[in-house]
Amino acid sequence: MKKMHSFTWEQVYSHWQHNYYFGPSILHKPIIPREIHVEYNRPDEIFYGYDWISNDEYERRKEIISTNPTQFLYFTEPTNKGTIHTLRMLVDAKDEEERAAVWMCAFAKEVMENHTGNIFRIADQLWKVSNDFLSERYFMWHHAMRKLVPEMFVKDLLSENIQINTVESIIDLASLNAALILHEYTPTLYSSLDLGKTMEDYTIRR
Numbered sequence: 001m002k003k004m005h006s007f008t009w010e011q012v013y014s015h016w017q018h019n020y021y022f023g024p025s026i027l028h029k030p031i032i033p034r035e036i037h038v039e040y041n042r043p044d045e046i047f048y049g050y051d052w053i054s055n056d057e058y059e060r061r062k063e064i065i066s067t068n069p070t071q072f073l074y075f076t077e078p079t080n081k082g083t084i085h086t087l088r089m090l091v092d093a094k095d096e097e098e099r100a101a102v103w104m105c106a107f108a109k110e111v112m113e114n115h116t117g118n119i120f121r122i123a124d125q126l127w128k129v130s131n132d133f134l135s136e137r138y139f140m141w142h143h144a145m146r147k148l149v150p151e152m153f154v155k156d157l158l159s160e161n162i163q164i165n166t167v168e169s170i171i172d173l174a175s176l177n178a179a180l181i182l183h184e185y186t187p188t189l190y191s192s193l194d195l196g197k198t199m200e201d202y203t204i205r206r
Helices: 009-022 058-067 069-075 081-092 096-114 117-135 167-184
Strands: 034-037 048-054 185-191
Touching (some): 009 096, 034 058, 048 081, 058 185, 096 167
8 A cells, every 4th residue: 555644554553563463352252142133023124233332231231122122223322323334344344354344443433533733643643554554445434424433432542641752652542442431331233133144245345
């Protein structure tokens, strides 16, 4: 891939790999959602979709959707579409490199939405180089999607009073935030299909 920014995707991914091998082991695994079966008795319709559910809410949410899907559909606050799109990308990822790009791109965009100055400039460079890598493989987030990860656990570490001068610092925070998300949230698949069956064409890969 040609160099388009002040650093290349190869350089970015090399630093992520350092965190991958020496950082939280939870980042090593593919994203495989837990399936919640939904009794959805509408002719010619299928209930199917991903969600992030906090671990504290998982059992309550599972009970609601398993016993009363209508209540879930009409009276449960929907998860942000941008975060669901991120999860679909993570699930569809073919390898660790693609998952790394999704985590870094989504994190960088979140940082850009909430910071200015040097932090914004570095995050913007990270977003551009990871976005270039992903856009060849996926249909990307819609421009109106502002929130791309379920939670920013490291927001206090991104204070304007803290000196962040390198892309490596942003990558380190992105991997830490990703690990905390996977620790605190359960990737989930709601499905009215028979247990274990999937919709083969339900993908956002190009």
